[in-house]
Amino acid sequence: MDTQHDNALAHALAAIPGPVPPSGVIHIVIPHTNRFTVVGNHLAQHAGLSLVAIGIGVHIQSLPAGSEISIKTLAARFPEGEVKIASALRELEAHGYLRRTRVRLAKGRVATRTVFCNQPGAVLRGGVVPGAPGAPVVGAAVRNPAPAPALVREHLRATGPEPTLVPEPEPARVPEPARVPEPARVPEHIRVREPEPTAVAGARPAPIRLPAPTAPKQPRRPLPHPHALTPERRQAASALLADLRRHAVELVLSEEAVEELVPGVAAWLERDATTDAIRHALTADLPKPLRHPARLLRHRLTALLPPPLPGVHDLTAPRRAPVTPFQTCDGCERAFRSHEPGHCRDCRAPYGEAA
Incomplete structure (x- = not known):
């Protein structure tokens, strides 16, 4: 039998309307029917957020209301560490996507309330506060929203403060936009504290500055290298690194990692460290x-x-300088240093004159 060739990709590319770009990405768009989340390009293509912050923001937006999104929960879900995830959450909080406030419960306990806003730009432009009448529902999951391009275009053409359009849970209905003349008052524990919008229509909000890092990041120390990497030391270091998985199953290294770590092990061997x-x-x-x-x-x-x-000479005790012993003067009985007994300096002069 001959080898079967899958021509599904070629047929999909041929069905793309319009000319195919000569370079760059080519999109094959297949409409979703279930299990999908609408994400705005202001988040997916944000110029001030890192790639980790954008990915965590999309992940949080896809979760249902009430899901746990603490740093430890996200670190257990993704390969990034807690430090990188905490930095990404601070970026989302600085750009208005995330809001974390501490509230006091009925029994006196303090809990952290987390609110994620899928469109913080609308909050800044129109003064829409999550939780107010006519405002978007915070944390509500929308199942299979029907596309409404006309409503989206109408919302983009609007110049005054307009509430964000949110479709109802039914897939076939799209509610009419309700005009809110002014933002309603909401309780203090769910209000989004943002700068007050200016009265001039179309004014841009003030730029949000990222918080300064608490401590400078220390540079990574270089891997030690021996003075002379001989073939014997290279062979011994490579064999020791490859043999580590016999003693600890977690230490399974690739060939590239072994070649990178060989100079470090050779530096230990050069300093007479045993295997x-x-x-x-x-x-x-x-x-x-x-x-x-x-x-x-x-x-x-x-x-x-x-x-x-250390060498052999480094381990020997240093020799002390010879010390001249004390003697007692035969004339005045004072102590003085000399290798032979006799008179001190003061008594030696009269005895010399008499002699």
Whole structure:
């Protein structure tokens, strides 16, 4: 039988209306029928947010109301660490997408209330406050919203303060936009504290500045290198790194990681460290779970590098200078330093004149 060729991609490209661009991405758009979330380009193509912040913002917007989005929950869900996720949440909070406030419960406990706004630009332009009558429902999940391009175009042409258009849960209905002359008062614990919109129509909001970092990031120390990387040391270091998975199943390294870490192990061998000592330093007290074994080994090879062994002459005690002993003067019985007994300096002069 001959090899079967899948021509589905070629047929899909042929069905694209209009000319195909000579370079760049080509979109094959297939309408979703279930399990989808509408995300604005102001978030997906935000110029001031990092890629991690944009991804976390899209993920939070796709979650149902009441989902846990703490730093530890997101760190357990994604490979990024807690520091990177916390920085991304601060970016979303600085640009108005996320709001975290502390509220006091009925029994005196303090809890953190998290509010995610899918369109903070509308809040700044029109004064729409989440939770007010006629405003978007905070955290409401919309199932299969029907497309409404005419309403979207009408909303984009509007110049005055307009509420955001949110379709009803029924897929076939789209509510008419309700005009709100002025923002209604809402309770203090759910009000979004943003700068007050200016009275001039079309005025741009003040730029939001990101908070300064609390501490400067320390530069990463370079991996130690030996003075002379001989073939024997390279072979021994490569074999030791490849053999680590026999002693710790978490330390499975790729060939590229082994070649990168060979100079560090060779520096230990150059300083007369035994293979057992190096293996114990690299495999003892491994964190659970271990996500990046190569980074951990690089850190330990750099931070735990032992000093060179001292020489034989360095270990001998320093010789003390000879000390002149004390003598008692035969004339005045005072103490003075001399290798032989006799008279001190003051008594020596009269005895010299008499002699």
